[in-house]
Amino acid sequence: MDIAVIGGGIVGICVAAQLAETGRQVTVIDRTGICEETSSGNAAALAFSDILPLAHKGMMANVPKWLADPLGPLSIPPGYFPKLVPWLYRFWRAGNFKKFEASLAAQASMMKLAECEWMALMERSGTLPMLREDGSLELYEGDAEFQASLPGWAARDRFGIGYRHLDRAELSGYQPGLSDRFTAATFVPGWKTVSDPKDFGKAIWAHAERQGAGFVHGDVGLILPRGDTVAIQLRQGRTLSARHLVIAAGAWSHLLARQLGEKIPLETERGYNTTLPPGAFDIKRQLIFSGHGFVVTPLATGIRVGGAVELGGIHRPPNYARSKAMLEKAKQFLPGLKTGGGREWMGYRPSLPDSLPVIGRSKRNANILYAFGHGHLGLTQSAATGSLVRDLVLDQAPAIDLSPFSPQRF
Numbered sequence: 001m002d003i004a005v006i007g008g009g010i011v012g013i014c015v016a017a018q019l020a021e022t023g024r025q026v027t028v029i030d031r032t033g034i035c036e037e038t039s040s041g042n043a044a045a046l047a048f049s050d051i052l053p054l055a056h057k058g059m060m061a062n063v064p065k066w067l068a069d070p071l072g073p074l075s076i077p078p079g080y081f082p083k084l085v086p087w088l089y090r091f092w093r094a095g096n097f098k099k100f101e102a103s104l105a106a107q108a109s110m111m112k113l114a115e116c117e118w119m120a121l122m123e124r125s126g127t128l129p130m131l132r133e134d135g136s137l138e139l140y141e142g143d144a145e146f147q148a149s150l151p152g153w154a155a156r157d158r159f160g161i162g163y164r165h166l167d168r169a170e171l172s173g174y175q176p177g178l179s180d181r182f183t184a185a186t187f188v189p190g191w192k193t194v195s196d197p198k199d200f201g202k203a204i205w206a207h208a209e210r211q212g213a214g215f216v217h218g219d220v221g222l223i224l225p226r227g228d229t230v231a232i233q234l235r236q237g238r239t240l241s242a243r244h245l246v247i248a249a250g251a252w253s254h255l256l257a258r259q260l261g262e263k264i265p266l267e268t269e270r271g272y273n274t275t276l277p278p279g280a281f282d283i284k285r286q287l288i289f290s291g292h293g294f295v296v297t298p299l300a301t302g303i304r305v306g307g308a309v310e311l312g313g314i315h316r317p318p319n320y321a322r323s324k325a326m327l328e329k330a331k332q333f334l335p336g337l338k339t340g341g342g343r344e345w346m347g348y349r350p351s352l353p354d355s356l357p358v359i360g361r362s363k364r365n366a367n368i369l370y371a372f373g374h375g376h377l378g379l380t381q382s383a384a385t386g387s388l389v390r391d392l393v394l395d396q397a398p399a400i401d402l403s404p405f406s407p408q409r410f
């Protein structure tokens with residue numbers, strides 16, 4: 001093979017699409033299929049304005065309150081805590097002023113590119129009809145919560161991100177039927193969503209296939225660099241060989257990087273949701289309940305209620321009491337919400353402690369590239385990641401400075 005990509009999630013297929021468009025021969029290898037795991041059930045947002053690294057003062061202030069509620073926005077299963085300590089330490093350090101500012105600037109440059117690359121790739125792939133451009137509403141319960149959000153909006157001001165604060169009277173016009181407990185909101189016009197992340201991912205893949213990309217069903221067990229090529233051993237027994245390899249295996253990527261001698265502090269922030277049938281409520285645009293750590297998204301396929309973070313690793317079974325708890329809250333926030341007939345889901349956000357993805361070459365072998373760790377923003381940043389990986393493979397100058405995203409930064 002010329003280029004092999006491990007991982008058929010949204011990141012892997014965007015890498016494949018961007019490379020196949022240049023005429024290169026690309027093969028995606030996945031053990032499940034195209035967009036069948038975390039990229040299938042997310043909240044569908046192209047959150048271009050979401051540039052704040054997660055470790056910041058406003059967020060940290062909420063942590064004790066959140067952890068006190070076992071089904072609240074943030075949880076850590078006690079048995080997993082010891083394993084998590086090194087990651088949590090790095091996360092806490094990422095919140096110091098200098099590191100926070102550096103990650104903020106890097107994230108802002110990535111988001112500018114993300115928006116350009118998505119709009120262009122949707123145009124080329126004929127997927128623009130799957131885009132909703134109706135913005136988002138971030139909702140606040142009381143003045144204290146609204147005031148606490150202001151430093152975050154001021155940080156966005158510095159990068160030219162548009163938004164408008166709304167009082168209660170205006171808010172009703174943007175989303176009728178909300179509980180009176182919400183006293184203010186911020187409307188972000190540049191926030192976009194897609195009709196359904198799984199359908200959207202499959203449509204992007206159809207475009208990649210039309211450009212010549214291929215698919216191999218297989219579970220990669222071993223990666224062995226051999227001179228100018230890389231051998232890729234599948235657990236099914238077959239061995240493939242490629243000139244270039246891109247590791248885009250989401251929350252499992254660090255297991256493959258470790259085989260190359262690179263220890264990358266990737267954790268998973270597990271997230272939950274419930275997708276209700278279409279018509280469960282007339283949601284006008286994505287609603288963000290930041291204080292409760294979840295969102296409600298109108299999809300072509302239903303109404304998706306969910307979010308939350310569970311730092312519980314890749315092996316524990318899902319705890320769907322978390323999906324139920326968010327649905328219960330959503331019913332209080334949108335009293336007319338019909339909560340029957342929902343489908344529960346859990347996904348594994350692949351997360352680095354500084355909230356930035358890893359995009360760059362392996363130090364062991366320049367023909368092996370990493371593209372993973374997009375955390376809460378993998379859908380948003382995947383087309384940009386695809387273009388950056390394409391530039392590295394083609395030995396072209398990437399559109400943005402890649403040093404903040406280096407796999408060797410830890």
Ligand SMILES: Cc1cc2nc3c(=O)[nH]c(=O)nc-3n(C[C@H](O)[C@H](O)[C@H](O)COP(=O)(O)OP(=O)(O)OC[C@H]3O[C@@H](n4cnc5c(N)ncnc54)[C@H](O)[C@@H]3O)c2cc1C
Nearest residue numbers: 009010011031039042043045220250271347377378379380
């Ligand atoms: C509740 C929730 C809501 C979210 N909402 C949003 C949102 O609104 N907007 C946004 O931008 N992001 C959102 N995200 C984050 C986003 O979903 C992820 O960042 C993104 O899906 C990660 O994509 P990926 O391609 O890196 O990983 P994945 O989608 O997990 O794909 C990785 C693939 O690699 C394969 N794989 C792994 N190991 C191997 C192996 N050894 N051999 C073969 N195949 C392998 C897996 O089978 C999988 O298909 C959300 C996440 C969650 C959980």
